[in-house]
Each structure stands twice: as structure tokens, then as C-alpha cells.
Amino acid sequence: MHSTEKIYDLAIVGAGIAGMVCAVRASQLGLSVLVLEKSKADKYMCNTRLTSGVFHCALQSPSKASQVLSEKIQTDTDGFADQDLGSTIAKHSLESIRWLQSLGVRFIKGSQHYYEYILSPPTLFHQNQNWMNKGGDLLLTNLEKQLTAFSGQLLRDRQVMHIERSSKDEFHLTCKTSQDLQILVRANNVVLADGGFQSNTDLLAQGISRHPEKVFQRNARASMGDGMQMALQLGACVNTYEGFYGHLLSRDAFTNEHLWPNPWLDAIASAGLLLNEHGERFANEGLGGIFLANQVAKLDNPLGAYALADETIWHERGNLNMQGPNPKLIDAGATVYQSDRLEDLAQRAGMDATRLVNTVSEYNTQLQNKALGTLQPERTEDKSPAYPIVTSPFYLFPVCAGVTYTMGGILTNANAQVLQADHSPMSGLFAVGACTGGLEGGRKTGYVGGLIKSTVMGLQAAQFISEQRHAP
Numbered sequence: 001m002h003s004t005e006k007i008y009d010l011a012i013v014g015a016g017i018a019g020m021v022c023a024v025r026a027s028q029l030g031l032s033v034l035v036l037e038k039s040k041a042d043k044y045m046c047n048t049r050l051t052s053g054v055f056h057c058a059l060q061s062p063s064k065a066s067q068v069l070s071e072k073i074q075t076d077t078d079g080f081a082d083q084d085l086g087s088t089i090a091k092h093s094l095e096s097i098r099w100l101q102s103l104g105v106r107f108i109k110g111s112q113h114y115y116e117y118i119l120s121p122p123t124l125f126h127q128n129q130n131w132m133n134k135g136g137d138l139l140l141t142n143l144e145k146q147l148t149a150f151s152g153q154l155l156r157d158r159q160v161m162h163i164e165r166s167s168k169d170e171f172h173l174t175c176k177t178s179q180d181l182q183i184l185v186r187a188n189n190v191v192l193a194d195g196g197f198q199s200n201t202d203l204l205a206q207g208i209s210r211h212p213e214k215v216f217q218r219n220a221r222a223s224m225g226d227g228m229q230m231a232l233q234l235g236a237c238v239n240t241y242e243g244f245y246g247h248l249l250s251r252d253a254f255t256n257e258h259l260w261p262n263p264w265l266d267a268i269a270s271a272g273l274l275l276n277e278h279g280e281r282f283a284n285e286g287l288g289g290i291f292l293a294n295q296v297a298k299l300d301n302p303l304g305a306y307a308l309a310d311e312t313i314w315h316e317r318g319n320l321n322m323q324g325p326n327p328k329l330i331d332a333g334a335t336v337y338q339s340d341r342l343e344d345l346a347q348r349a350g351m352d353a354t355r356l357v358n359t360v361s362e363y364n365t366q367l368q369n370k371a372l373g374t375l376q377p378e379r380t381e382d383k384s385p386a387y388p389i390v391t392s393p394f395y396l397f398p399v400c401a402g403v404t405y406t407m408g409g410i411l412t413n414a415n416a417q418v419l420q421a422d423h424s425p426m427s428g429l430f431a432v433g434a435c436t437g438g439l440e441g442g443r444k445t446g447y448v449g450g451l452i453k454s455t456v457m458g459l460q461a462a463q464f465i466s467e468q469r470h471a472p
């Protein structure tokens with residue numbers, strides 16, 4: 001095995017936004033930094049490169065007061081988010097964007113209230129290779145340039161396979177190259193930033209879906225949970241059952257490249273109905289598309305779900321935001337059943353027509369009676385008003401769950417230090433970005449924001465490591 005002579009202050013596993021922000025900031029602060037990225041490609045595929053680029057904090061603009069953001073994190077996660085993590089993200093959201101701007105990263109403002117900081121040029125609606133030279137792609141190019149300017153280094157084709165603590169102050173990281181060479185890297189501190197475990201079907205099967213192959217990979221397919229598994233070997237505490245950030249997509253996304261990562265059917269299902277293959281409701285549509293995507297993944301048949309809308313929903317909610325399906329879904333050739341009669345829709349989808357008609361009728365009645373809470377499962381209006389399904393034509397969309405990143409993962413404190421089983425911090429080991437848990441998830445699958453948590457916590461880790469390094 002080839003071994004590096006140098007002992008780095010900091011080795012970082014993964015070169016997405018979380019790892020690269022941490023790397024650039026740590027180099028700025030005078031630390032010697034090496035980033036290890038498993039992909040060999042110049043434009044290595046990762047979620048950061050595919051991102052839509054909206055920097056928000058629990059779907060609020062980061063410019064809002066930190067107290068407001070902090071409370072919104074707690075409300076959206078139904079109190080699940082660790083208080084310290086939540087308030088740290090809230091407090092440093094805007095500052096982290098200002099730091100990116102100081103490096104020349106450009107943002108634009110969009111139409112929604114929380115679209116105040118979108119990476120420029122925007123990638124809000126894109127498929128296939130359209131990420132190239134857009135926000136996430138340019139961000140990574142910029143961060144790598146900055147890293148080099150501050151004498152840090154990013155090495156591609158280095159998959160970190162194993163980490164061991166060789167002494168109190170030193171870690172040994174074993175990397176594998178595409179030529180099957182093994183390289184040993186030595187560092188005083190390690191930051192795990194490998195992006196989550198969404199593309200590891202064995203790990204997804206442990207709580208997210210019994211049929212992970214029927215959950216669509218709405219992501220770069222680069223994150224297999226290596227960081228989490230290495231952290232576990234070192235004695236870390238993890239939570240893996242907190243669901244995922246993702247959306248409802250057309251089921252045709254499995255075979256039609258034009259149907260992912262957008263458009264989503266979230267707004268349709270959460271204003272109308274989400275049904276299983278028998279024509280029955282199975283989830284509270286009012287909790288929104290991210291929650292619903294998680295419920296679809298949990299079905300016995302995750303490829304048997306449908307979103308039902310009427311003409312009013314399709315027109316009023318279908319193009320509510322840039323990722324909406326009207327008319328993009330149709331233009332991209334997705335399957336849509338459309339008819340003036342619900343019975344026809346049921347027949348075309350192979351559903352029991354009587355059950356579908358009964359489901360819709362019961363829902364319409366309870367909506368009219370203002371008694372949605374009596375439905376089984378109950379229906380709330382947290383994320384969307386409930387619309388009656390009355391105006392023809394009616395639309396039935398075969399949907400699937402698209403997983404973007406897992407919300408569970410390595411537990412850390414607000415300095416990004418990895419926690420041990422007794423929740424005390426482990427010295428020298430850190431985790432940032434989508435491989436971490438403890439912030440997002442809970443009963444309502446609360447989403448805080450992949451970009452903001454990666455940026456804030458990347459900066460936090462760098463700052464803390466630098467202070468430790470320079471402490472007398």
C-alpha cells in the first residue's frame with residue numbers, strides 16, 4: 001500500500017458542497033486540507049451538481065430573523081430537530097450565503113417567497129445534462145479553484161474504504177483507486193461528507209422501503225452510506241429511520257429520462273388525493289409531497305400509487321411553482337389517464353371502480369362538512385388547501401417515490417463533531433451535509449434544506465477544527 005508522508009490537519013471524505021465548503025474555509029483558516037473524492041470524472045457526479053440551487057431554511061428565506069427560522073425548523077419537524085443543530089442552522093444561514101458570495105458565488109432571486117437566494121444560473125427546471133454550467137456545477141468549480149488557491153488539494157479517484165484511529169491524534173484513511181491501488185492517507189481530523197445512503201438498497205431496506213428497487217433514485221447515485229458505516233465502526237451513533245427528502249414523480253421516470261428530477265406531482269397529490277392500487281387513500285395528503293413520497297415508498301407495492309385531481313386542481317395547483325407538472329409532465333410524455341368519469345379512470349388503471357368512486361365521494365362529503373379530520377387516515381391542510389374533486393375532466397397520474405437524499409445518518413453536535421453512543425463528542429471525527437442525521441425527519445418528515453445544512457455545518461466544522469488546532 002502506498003502511504004502519504006504528510007500528516008494533514010484535515011482529510012475530507014466527499015467533494016460535494018458540504019465537503020468543499022469545509023475544505024475551503026479550513027484552508028482559508030490556515031489548515032492543511034486534503035479532499036478525497038471517489039469519482040474519477042472531472043465533473044464528478046454528486047447531488048450538489050444536480051441541485052436546483054434554492055438556499056432556503058425550512059422553506060423560508062434565510063434572510064428572515066433567526067428566531068423565526070429556528071421556530072419554523074421545530075414546527076416543520078414536529079419538534080424532532082435537535083434544538084442546538086436547528087438554532088445553529090437558523091443563526092448562520094444568511095452568513096453562510098454571504099461567505100459564498102465573498103468567494104464570487106452568484107445568486108439570483110426567484111418568484112416564491114423563499115426563493116431569495118438561488119444559485120445562478122438557475123437549474124430550477126432541468127433534466128438530463130442540463131445541470132452543466134448551471135448553479136451547482138459552477139459552485140463546485142469555484143470552490144475547487146478557491147481550495148487550490150489556499151493551498152488545499154482535491155484528489156479524485158480516491159474512494160475512502162476504511163478509517164482507523166492509529167493514535168489519539170491521528171487517523172489512517174485507506175482509499176481505493178479505480179486501478180485497485182490502495183493508498184493510505186494520514187490526518188489529525190476527518191470530516192465525513194459522502195452525501196448520505198440513498199443509493200444503497202440494503203440500507204434503504206432497513207426502514208425506508210421494503211422494496212427499495214421500486215423507489216426511484218432522484219439523485220446522483222453516488223452516495224452509498226460509506227461515511228455512516230465507517231463512522232459506526234469508529235463507535236459513532238447514527239439514526240437511519242428518519243425518511244428521506246424527495247418528491248412524487250411520474251412512475252414513467254424509471255423509463256423516461258425527461259421525467260426526473262422534475263416535474264413533481266406533490267402539489268397535485270396534496271390538493272387532491274393520493275390513492276393505492278385499490279383506489280383507497282393511505283396517507284394524509286395535507287402533509288405535502290415529501291411526506292407523501294415517504295408513504296409511497298413504504299407501501300407493499302410502491303409502484304401502485306396514483307395522484308387524483310380534477311380540472312380545477314390541475315389548473316390552479318399544477319403550475320404553482322417551477323417544478324410543477326402542468327404542462328411539463330404532458331409535454332415530456334408521461335402517462336396520464338383523463339376522463340369525465342371516475343369509473344373510466346379506474347378501469348384504465350386496473351382499480352376497483354366502486355372503491356374509487358366511494359373514496360372520492362366520502363372525501364368530498366367530509367370536505368364539504370368541514371370534517372376532514374374524521375377521514376381514515378385523517379386529512380389536514382398543513383401544506384395545501386384540500387380541493388373538492390368535482391370538476392371534470394378528472395386526471396389520474398401513476399406516481400412513484402423519488403428519493404433525493406436520506407434524512408437520517410451520523411449524529412453530530414452543532415460543531416459537527418460526531419457523537420458516540422452516550423452522545424459525547426468523539427475527538428477528531430466530524431460529519432457534515434446529507435450524511436448527517438438529527439435535524440430533518442420526524443413524524444411529518446420535516447425538511448430543512450440540503451444546501452443550507454451542508455453550507456452552515458461545513459463552515460462550523462472548519463471553524464471548530466481551526467480553533468482546536470490553534471488552541472494553546
Ligand SMILES: Cc1cc2nc3c(=O)[nH]c(=O)nc-3n(C[C@H](O)[C@H](O)[C@H](O)COP(=O)(O)OP(=O)(O)OC[C@H]3O[C@@H](n4cnc5c(N)ncnc54)[C@H](O)[C@@H]3O)c2cc1C
Nearest residue numbers: 014016017018038046047048052054160195433434450451
Ligand atoms: C435534483 C436535486 C435538486 C435539489 N434541489 C435542492 C434545492 O433546491 N435546495 C436544497 O437545499 N437542496 C436541494 N437538493 C439537495 C442538495 O443538493 C444536497 O442535499 C446537497 O447538495 C448535498 O451535499 P453533500 O455535499 O452532502 O453531498 P453530495 O453533493 O452528494 O456529495 C457527496 C460526495 O461524496 C462522494 N463520496 C461518496 N462516498 C465516498 C467515499 N467512500 N469516498 C470518497 N468520496 C465519496 C460522492 O461521490 C459525492 O461526490 C437537491 C438535490 C437534487 C439531486
